[in-house]
Amino acid sequence: MPKSHLDPVDCRIVAELQANGRLSNVELADKVGLSPSPCLRRVKRLERDGYIEGYRAALRRDRVGLGFSVFIGVKIDGHTNERALAFEKAVVEMPEVIACHLVSGEADYFLEVVVPDLGDYQRFLVGKLLNLPIVREVRSNIAIQTLKAGAPLPLEHLEPGQSKSIPQAAK
Incomplete structure (x- = not known):
């Protein structure tokens, strides 16, 4: 299976989208330090390559x-x-x-x-x-009480400034 890389900018993009999937592209680009066009290209690539599965509202059960x-x-x-x-x-x-x-x-x-x-x-x-x-x-x-559910994935293992190899999701 081919390998793909999440560079530090990709990591910031997915972290921001996990925190708020409703960010506009302009807001996201500003948060990750890109101009809107390259940011949108990166998001589309992350979606196409299977890193981003989709977007949905998180409901209170x-x-x-x-x-x-x-x-x-x-x-x-x-x-x-x-x-x-x-x-x-x-x-x-x-x-x-x-x-x-x-x-x-x-x-x-x-x-x-x-x-x-x-x-x-x-x-x-x-x-x-x-x-x-x-x-x-x-x-x-x-479950008597839910203290945490549906949390974002912890991406800290991808150190800033360091690219790590992650298997590309099947298309």
């Missing part, structure tokens, strides 16, 4: 009626590729699942689920997740 968060460890029966892929496809299509990770350890997958309340979680668990034939065991952890 409780304000939109989704204040009940559950972290679920899921063990599956067997690990045949075809069945595991079917599980992954089904879970990714469930709107309540906002994150799904294949993990090592006690569980095979770790899901983050948001729903309005405990009753909705029970309906999700019994009516959807446990209905998947490959699911062997589920362990639920209910």
